[in-house]
Amino acid sequence: MFGMFDGIQRRVVSLWFPRLASDRVLRQRHIDGPFALTLKQKNANRIYCLNAAATQQGLHQGMPYADARAFCPSLQSQVAQPEQDQRLLQTLRRWATRYCPWVGFEGQDGLVMDVTGSAHLFGGEAAMLADMRMRLIRTGISTQIGLADTRGAAWALAHYGEGVAPSGGALAALTSLPVAALRIDDSISVALQRLGLRSIGDLAGAARAPLTRRFGPGLLLRLDQALGTQPEEISPYADPPHYAVRMTLPEPIGLLSDVMAGAERLLVQLCAKLKTQEVGARNLCITLRRVDQGHQQVELRLASPLRDPQRILPLFERGLSEVDAGFGIDQLRLEATQVEALPVQQISHVSGGEKGKLDDLISRLGTRIGLENIQRFLPADSHIPERSFIVAPVAYSDPADSWVSTHPRPITLFPPEPIAGTGTRPPTRFRWRRMSLTTGRTTGPERIAPEWWLQDDNWHSGLRDYWRVETREGRRLWLFYTPQNPGWFVQGEFA
Structure with missing residues (x-):
């Protein structure tokens, strides 16, 4: 019933x-x-x-x-x-x-x-x-x-x-x-x-x-x-699933090799839980309890979500080596404090481990200087040269597949530096940074208009006509001309 x-x-x-x-x-x-x-x-x-x-x-x-x-x-x-x-x-x-x-x-x-x-x-x-x-x-x-x-x-x-x-x-x-x-x-x-x-x-x-x-x-x-x-x-x-495992030891331990062995056993159990939920750990924290009831914690921040114990374990070695075991450690607790989705992916004969090696290297460096201090350049949606890229932490951003640009950009950009010149075409001879240069080959112009919806004092002069100039002395410079307020400037240098 x-x-x-x-x-x-x-x-x-x-x-x-x-x-x-x-x-x-x-x-x-x-x-x-x-x-x-x-x-x-x-x-x-x-x-x-x-x-x-x-x-x-x-x-x-x-x-x-x-x-x-x-x-x-x-x-x-x-x-x-x-x-x-x-x-x-x-x-x-x-x-x-x-x-x-x-x-x-x-x-x-x-x-x-x-x-x-x-x-x-x-x-x-x-x-x-x-x-x-x-x-x-x-x-x-x-x-x-x-x-x-x-x-x-x-x-x-x-x-x-x-x-x-x-x-x-x-x-x-x-x-x-x-x-x-x-x-x-x-x-x-x-x-x-x-x-x-x-x-x-x-x-x-x-x-x-x-x-x-x-x-x-x-x-x-x-x-x-x-x-x-x-x-x-x-x-x-x-x-919500709780990603934490714990081990209580019958006898206190103090050697780094013993602590690493205990951490390995905990990692195997924790990664099994992560795999079941198809997630990977981004932040891990291992807590070591001493026999005097004192606690010490070692945190590990990863550059990418992981659930492979063999890759995670070596990253813990530096932090665990600095732990003061005192009279001995009788309990270890490992917790994934932050996780991200990591679905199962199809593997093939062309897949390599280069991406994983780079992530491990970033994680190792991040434990010393901080993950936020390891950065990369990413393309930005702007035609203004100074705004065509952003700087983002490597661990929290994905690399761009390609930098799509219809016009090449110089490797080095710097604030516009004025040079002497008249007319709408690059000057035949000019001085820049105490060097006398002679124009050999020019390509251009590429006209770039300011983004009117943004305030930028560097673009108050309005339009710019950019030229690629190859000098006879070997310098490959990026020059621009301002029609509204006639003048020539150097803003970049090609490799």
């Missing part, structure tokens, strides 16, 4: 936090009087959540903030942060696992718990619910609780009745509740009330066929789920 598990009737608790967002803020900063959180919705600043004092003033969720201030001039407000509210809900979910292992989310402001067989651990259902309520009140979280045989009935009681439905008595407990307690759309709820079906009892006693033809099967499915004639699962929210 549905609802039975090994002879035990299923029991479900629904926790609804009607003021989750405002309670989160008021726990940190107490405010007397009406208080509301606002959020911009549909090009209007509206009430997102409010405390009990604001509700007593006639304010409600979704109300325009300007109207709320007109009704309640003493209203204090703050901008809502939904992401912080979800973090709090995550914390509440972890807290609720003290009552049962099956805890899931119920929308954006509630939890659902399958407490079948666990209520007796807290002295019965009434004592368990009282303990929940007391602990939540102490933390400043307002809640409404419902307990029934089904998820739908528990949700209805939490939102509209706040009570306990006895085992097998879902219909009796829900009869007087409005049809909106069945988790149906507002439009369907309004339509049912127009037909005279205002309560769940009225709906349960009505003919099913006309209701199905008019509202579809979803309405009666919600009714059957609440009454327990149709199943509805409760899926617990799985905790």
Whole structure:
């Protein structure tokens, strides 16, 4: 029979936090009087959540903030942060696992718990619910609780009745509740009330066929789920995988070779976990506990995600060699503090290990000077020479496949240096950096216009006509001419 598990009737608790967002803020900063959180919705600043004092003033969720201030001039407000509210809900979910292992989310402001067989651990259902309520009140979280045989009935009681439905008595407990307690759309709820079906009892006693033809099967499915004639699962929210392994030693160790051997065993176990989840470690931390209860940590930051213990182990050697073992180390703990996706890739006979060797070298250098200090040049989307590249850390950027440029650029760029010259073509002879140079071959011009949407004092003169000039003395320079303010400048040198 549905609802039975090994002879035990299923029991479900629904926790609804009607003021989750405002309670989160008021726990940190107490405010007397009406208080509301606002959020911009549909090009209007509206009430997102409010405390009990604001509700007593006639304010409600979704109300325009300007109207709320007109009704309640003493209203204090703050901008809502939904992401912080979800973090709090995550914390509440972890807290609720003290009552049962099956805890899931119920929308954006509630939890659902399958407490079948666990209520007796807290002295019965009434004592368990009282303990929940007391602990939540102490933390400043307002809640409404419902307990029934089904998820739908528990949700209805939490939102509209706040009570306990006895085992097998879902219909009796829900009869007087409005049809909106069945988790149906507002439009369907309004339509049912127009037909005279205002309560769940009225709906349960009505003919099913006309209701199905008019509202579809979803309405009666919600009714059957609440009454327990149709199943509805409760899926617990799985905790994110924890990438950490630990080893307790029967005898303390102190030699580097022994510590490296222990680290190797931990790496094999950890990399197996990483491979199962198809991720690779970017940051690793090994904690060594000494017999005097002191702790030392060695962190390793990798240039690319890895899960190969044979490649990671040598990178730990330098850090572990500096550890003070004291009277001995009796426990090692290894944790991947940051991971990235590393899906399985098809290997072939043409794939080599050059990329892996370079990443290992960068990781070794990074342990000494910092990964952020090992940098590479990357192309940037700009035709301005000074802005055609960026400098980024090698460990946190991918190399560009190619530098696409229709015109060659000099290897060396420097601030424009003026030279003597007249006319729109490069001068035949000129002096640059105390050298007398003679123009041999020229290529150009390449006209580059300034990016008007950016402020740059170096381009205040406007257009530039760039020329590649090969001198008879062997210098290959990059010159430009400014038509608006006639003048010649050298800005780069080719190899």
